[in-house]
Amino acid sequence: MSLLEIKNLHVTVGGQEILKGIDLTVNAGEVHSIMGPNGSGKSTLAQVLARRDAYTVTEGSITLDGKDLLAMKPEEAACEGVFLAFQYPVEIPGIGNTYFLRSALNAQRKHRGLDEMDAMDFLPLFREKLRLLEMDDKLMNRSLNEGFSGGEKKRNEILQMAVLEPRLAILDETDSGLDIDALRIVANGVNSLRSPDRAMVVVTHYQRLLNYIVPDFVHVLVDGRIVLSGGKELALELEEKGYAWTEAETVGVRA
């Protein structure tokens, strides 16, 4: 059974159809990249997978390990192992980073029938992941993402992912706006989480990230449809020729 199976997914927002029949199969251990121009529906797909309710699924199905993902609330999907690294992480004043992350981890552990972690158990794990992302632990005493720079926010997303250890990680434009050092740190964090029983869907507008996080498959999303699928070399071709080229290629899907 595939880890993630999307079949004929149609999604509308405010009456407008954004996704027009997506089919995608992701197996454990694989890294898939979804590329595409602005407004093609990349982020919508990412958010639907994380179960945001602003989107209406009009047709199709999504299963996670055979379970109906569309029947799940965001927190249920998270507990089943879905993680979305946000394109725009939200600042929440008044909720501490560390407290938030431990609450999230414990909510997931509880769901899986594991004991909750107290602050003492949590700290060593947390410290280790902070080192992985080269993050200052002073940052963690602050409110969630509050006053963080763009790069700090993105690193914080991957830090959360490292602590929560999801089955399916969806990275929504995690590379946007990062300088090369930050990009390297983020990619390093992501790569350390690659494992045979975890899958990743990397949504990106630019090919650059894929030099660091090398995908097994690349899919091109244009106007709500996957118009082209291929291996990692497809990303380079896209970088060279631009997205307009893919529209002419639509007939010859190569994967």
Added chain:
Amino acid sequence: MATAVQTADRSGTSPHNELQSWLEAFTDAEREAPGRALPWLRHLRENAFARFCEAGFPTTRDEDWRFTNVSGIARTAFRAAGVAKIAKADAAPWIVEGAAARLVFVNGRFARNLSALKSLPQGVTVASLREQIEKHPETLEKHLARYADTRRDPFVALNTAFLSDGAYVHVARGVVVEAPIFLLYLSTQENAPTMTHPRNLIVAENESQVTVVEDYVSVGAPAHPFRDETADKGGAPIFSNAVTELVAGENTVAQHYLIEREHLKAYNVSTLRIEQGRSANVGSHSLLLGGGLVRNNVHPVLAGEGGECLINGLFLGTGRQHLDNYMHVEHAAPHCGSRQFYNGILDGHTHGVFHGRIVVHKAAQKTDAKQTNRNLLLSDDAQIDTKPQLEIYADDVKCTHGATIGQIEENALFYLQSRGISEAEARKLLLMAFAEECVERMHAGAAREHVEQLIREHLLFMESVPQIATGTVTERNWTEQG
């Protein structure tokens, strides 16, 4: 729901009958009042009563009462609450540990058996006002009723007319009282409408430091009166009309807390009048959780140079509560700063009011006055009226004000949920974070811990009542599953 908070027409009772009823109540009260033989006190009461008769209760045509209709109080024939005795065990749920001293009042009267006055440092007097009037009236004349103006507010007039008991706190020059002094006002469930007029006088002499907590609760109802539907069905309305005068001498540090958590048939009007001396640093913290109709007046006068005043508050409304905060900050001397921060969370059909009046007198140059009112509305039917009112007669001042009205941010909610935190828990975290802004302005200690605990419990309760989860909440429910 409590008729107590519903808008009522005034046609039922003629003003004449109303006054007749108040006159009887006043005559009864005078017979029992302490210090009847003291001319100054007698005049004080009589003048105040005359003043009340002249003014009557305010109506929504009065600018200061535009958003709050008190005809429910005016139409009800309240009688002085009877003497009731509460056993120690029954009062236990309301007792807060870590107090320097505790005065408990049952239906407005001092209850010695429930109070604790032993561990006070030297130089501190904590007593029932009634006893202080009877034993040492000379200590009171200088300050009592010298600040709270009976001409300005009929409720202050009424309180002064019925002045008989409450708390007297005196801190001598230079004395520091570290732990808070708790004042607990218990009202019992009666069959007829009853009223109390607690009167408190807190005098902090120069260079002293003190924290006083006023906590208003109803007994005979469970610890969470709102949780229990019967709190609405049984029992008669109560009317609590408190006035506190806080005199903060030069260079003092004084903190005052007001906690209102009576049941939903309670009308609670309270007035805190602060008189600040030179370089005095005063904080007023209000927490409104209970009460059907609540009017919270805070009126600091920064009368000496270099004074600082923090006016901090949080009001949480459910059901049909009406919670009105009327701030009146008076800058009367130069180089003073005042900061007002009020946060409101309103659910169900509640109506919140924040009226922030700042008056900067001509002499008060270099005033720095700030006012912020932030509100979260959790339902379509909740309502907030927020009104800044700045009157500035000096020319070199800084005054800012701002108000926001919003809902729980869907973005933030989704972010928390996407990490595995349940919607209910995520909402609670966000509400607590919003409320926490007010808690963080309080000094660390027993008072803050008490307040924080009450807020947590109350938010838990607010989020556990399904029928109030209407309006915007419905929109966030999961309906689109394809």
